[in-house]
Structures are given as C-alpha cells and as structure tokens.
Amino acid sequence: MYSKLSRIQDAFRVFEEIPIRDYTTYNSLMCGFGSNGFYEEAVVIFDQMLESDFFPNVASISYAIRACGELGSLDRGSLIHDCVIKNGLYSDVPIVNSLISMYIKVGRLDLGRQVFDDTPKKDIISWNSMITGYARSGYWVEAFELYISMRKFENLDPSRVTFLGLALACGQAHNLDLGKTIHGYLIRSGLMSDVRLGTSIVDMYSKCGAVKFARSVFEEDLPEKSLISWNSLLAGYSQNGYNHEAVLLFQQMFVDANLKLDAFTIANVVPAYANSADLQGVRSIHSIIVKNGLELDGDIVLGTAMVDAYGKCSDIEAATSVFNCIQNPSAVTWNVMISGYVLNRHAEQGIPLFLEMLNSNVFPDSITMVMLFQSCGELGSLKQGSMLHGYCLSKGFDSHATVNNAMIDMYIRCGCMKSSQVLFNSMPHKNVVTWNTMLGGYVKRGHSAMALKLFLCMQLENMHKPDLVTMISIIQACTYISGGRGGEMVHGFALKLGLDSDTLVANSLVDAYAKNGLIIEARSLFDQMDRLRDQSSWNVMIAACGVNGKGEETSSLFLQMEEDGFEPNSITFVSLLSSCSHSGMINEGCHYFDLMVSKYGIQPSLEHLTCIIDMFGRAGRLQEAYQLIKNGHHEGSNCNLLSDCDAVWRFLLSACKTNIIMELGKLAGEQLSRSAPDKCGYHTLLSNLYASGSKWDEAAKVRKIFEDGKLTKKRGWSLAMM
C-alpha cells in the first residue's frame, strides 16, 4: 500500500518490521522502489532476496533487470542474465524482453540484438524494443529492416509503439522522405488522432528541419495537443534557428492557462533567447524558473542550457554563478562553461577548468577537446595546445575529425603553420571543414598562393565539394594575389561551383574586384545583385568606392541604401568615413560623423576615430581632429574614448609624427605615459616624433627613459633568478 502512495521510506520501514516475508513482500517492495525511481534500492532488495529462502520468481527478476537498465549497470545486468540462463528462464518472453531493453538502455545495442536473435520466442514487444533501440541511435536502416522482417516472417501486425519507433528513426536519421511515408501511412490508417503518434510526427518533422510541416501537423492533424506536442514544436523552432518563432510560441504557451510549463519547455526556449543574444530574455526565463520552483540544479539539461545562455549573452558572472549552483555538472555543462569563458575573452580559464573537470571525475568528450583547442588558439598558447594534442593522442580523441580540425586551427592561430600542415597531411578522414580550416589559415596568414594551391588539390582529390566557406576564403586569397585579375578568376570559380547566387559570396566578390582596382566590375556585379543585396552589400560597395578614390559616389550610394530600407550601422560609417578620408572630403566626413552619433545614436568606435584622425591628418589639420573627438559627441556615455582608449592616443601620436605636429604629439605622448606606462611602444613613437622635428635632445631623453626602463626590468629578472 505504501509503495503505491510513493511513500517508499514508510514502505521500507514496514518491510523491515515484517518478520515473515514471502515473494509478495519482496516483489511489492521492489516494484515500489522501481516505480519511484529508487533503482539502486530495488537491486539491494533483489540481493537480499537471493540470500533469503525465497528464490526470486519471474516477476522479481524482471524488476531487477529493469532496475539495472535504468542504472546503466551492465555488470549487474549480465549477472542476472547468467542467472536467467542457468535457471532455464530463456523461454519466458517478458524476461527476455526485459533483458533486451536492459542492454539497449546501457548502450549495448549489440548485446540486445544478440538476445533478440537467440531467443526462440518473440512477441510484438521484443520487436518494438529492438526497433526503438535502433531508432534512438539513428540506425534507421536496421530499424526498418526489422520492421520488414517482422511483417514478412512473423506475420505480426505493427502496434502504435512500432510506429512511434519508426517515426523516431526517421527523425534521428533526418530522413525526411521516409518520415513523410510514415506520416502518410498514419493518416490513411486513421492513427493520427492518437496524441502520442501525432506528436511523434511533429517531432520527426522538427528533427528533419522541416518546421513548416511540423507546424501544419501541429495545427491541423492534432485534434488534441499535450504539453509534449507543444514542446516538440518549440524544440523544432529552437533547434533550427527559428529563434523568433520559438519565442512567440513560448509566449503563447505561457499565457495559455491550460498548460503547465515544465523543464523541457524552458530548456527549449532558452537557446532561442541565447542565440539571439537576448540577455533580458534569458533573465526573464531565469525568473520564471525560480517562480515555478524548477531547480536549476534539479534538471541538468536546463541548468546547462542556462549556463550556455548567459555565456552567449556575455554575462559571464551569471553563467559562473549558475554553474556553481549545479551539484553534478555533466560533461556538456563543463563544455558550455569552458566555451563561455572563451567567448567572453577569458580563454585563460579553459585549462584550469578542464583540470577541475578531471578532478571531479567527469570524463571529457571530443567537444571538450574542441573547446580547449579554441581557448589555446585564442591565447596563442602553443605549449598548452601541444600538451593537449598529446593528451588527445593518448585518449584516442584524435580519431574525431572535429578534434583534428580544432587542432589544426589551434596551430594556425599560434602561428605554427608547419605543425598544422603536418597534421592536415596526416589526417586520413578529412571533411570539408578540415579543408576550410587549412585554407582559411593560409589566407589569414597571408599565404594566398598556398591557399590557391590547396584549393586546386581539393578539387583534384574530388572527395569534398567546396562550400560557401571555401569560396569566401578563396575569394579573399584571390583579392591579394598580384596581377589584379584575381577577382575575375575567382568569379569564374564561383560560377562553376554554382555558389555565385549567395549573398555572402557576391559581397566578397564585389570586395575582391574593388581591392583589385576594378571598380567598374565591382559596381556592375553589385547592380546585378538586386534582391540578393543585404546591408553588408551596401557597406562593401561604399568601402569599394572609398579605396578607389570615388568618394563622391558614396553619398548617392548612402542615399539609395536608406531608400532601399537598409539602416546604416557602425560598419557603414567606417566605410563612409574611410572613403571620405581617402578622397580628402573633410566636410562630408564631419557630416557623416555627426549623422552617425546624432541621428543613428551609434557610439564612435576606435575605427571611426582612426578614420577621423587619418582624414584630418592627411590635410595636416590634426588639431581639428583632436577637437572633434574631444568635444565630440560621446558626452554622457560611459566610455570616453579619449581618456580610456590608448589605441586612439597612439594613433594620434603616430599621425602627429607623420605631420610633425609637436604640441599635440607631446600631449598624446604624456597621456600614454600616464595610462600605459608599462607598454614601451609609445616611447619609440614619441622619440621618433621629436627626431622628425629635429628635437634631438628630447628624442634622446625619451629614449633614455625607455632604455632605463628596459634595464630595470632586466635587473629585476637577474635578481629574481638569483
């Protein structure tokens, strides 16, 4: 009685007090433990039973097998399996079914299949368990083969559960065609009115990325919707990048009084907020979690999603604090935490966190390695990266293509092209990302010719079709090869590969033509783009005019851009300002700067300010640039670039040197000596400024301070070493 009321402690107390026990006592207690999730306890009772006078009967054995499956305990499960064989229970179908299910739950599909093949008697449950087992792991071929055998050789009719399994197989394998067939069959047989089956079809379409179909099934085919139906559609939106739709659906669910949202709902909507970098949204979800009494620590998936969300929204403190709340972080939790640190410019936390992870006995997976290589690459830490490379070899992670790709990227970022090449050449199973990483690496490091050579190899090998990412890298490579015809060449590639109608590719091509000085070709391609144009296209075209000295064309482009409904962004103004600077259009430049701040409310960035300095510098009117920035338009903002940003001062100082403007240069030098005394770069700049103005004494003085500084440092080191 107590067991059925979920008051398992009381049940156990009563059990302890019963002096004379029989099968029913043991079985009902095991059943009680099992159905309340106390599998460990169920197994303990089973052990006690073995020691007692009552040998377990079929019911107790099947309870015990189930408990082993839930616990993931292969060893215990196999022991009971032996016991089943010894006692001649192999002809009991439910026992055999429990064994199949247990092996599948502990992740041993092969052993489950062995039992399935060996057993003389099977029923629909045996077939369904095996089909669902394959389906969960995405082995749709095996799942369907079994289904066909079942119909053909056993003449068994499929049940609803069979179709749940088959729909799941299609979803896991992203097999949309087969999924549609199943859907059609369910409609014809009138089974779609079953909420579970209908929901499994929504889920199948969601997993196949066909969210429109998922939505229409949800709306039209489901006469009755459960919370799971809603959650399945929400997952479909969220996982396929339909963030806005996911949020809207969630809000609809939130106001619907008949729905009591659960951890699945929340875990599904969180990535939608996270991927649109909506910190407010994530915070509101956090408060919903608290209000609904859903513990972040209680559901590891939800907790992990929250850590990830805060990380992606740049609130690393909140991410850390959620992470610290989680008692038993999973490997995924550790992974998202490491990733959060890398994203938020704290890559140095990667390795220490990894060591902590190992300490807490959570085994890292291939994604952990990918994250750690990212952090080493970000830090340029070749030493840590190489050590991690060794670790991967010893643990067998080097068999994962993604890990190898991350390693190649790490070596490239650490400036070690040789190692990345060796690794690349040694990889037996490359994928398109491998090629793209290596290609992109050559481009980033300025080895355009090598990139083109590799691109040729890729096509000769003919194993992996170049994709958009390949194309963008190749366009960039061609932008900087000599002869000026790189743009045409790469345009040819894009046409051949059928990638020319992609906006990103077309934008890069416009840029490539422009940088090769072919402004006419750039403009003509830009005009052809028509509906393909996005905001970035306009930015690229404006910049293209700028570098080719066509400053006057930018104003009309800017007007057209606004007419076409694209609002200029920060990058647009960088392009505009740099174009004005190249064409010596100071008045227009000032006008755009003013427009940017007052009309569009965009805070000037370092790039904008360097354009301004460059623009005035070219005319020898640096004092005005200084005034503009100083009096500028950033009053009231938190960040005053002139007092906070050394880079602006350094750029100003450097411009003063070129223009031999002593007073302002000195001012910039003094500012730098105050704000960045440890960085010696400014000494050189300042002494060069004095030297170019023939103020040799001052130049020498600055140099002396610089040399002395170095000397002190050296002395400090020798002292420390003694």
Place this chain on the structure above:
DNA sequence: GTAGGGTTAG
C-alpha cells in the same frame, strides 16, 4: 513482471 512521443554543447 517486459516496449511506448519532447530537452543542453560544436
């Protein structure tokens, strides 16, 4: 006594 729809990282 056995099977049975949904969740996180790249």
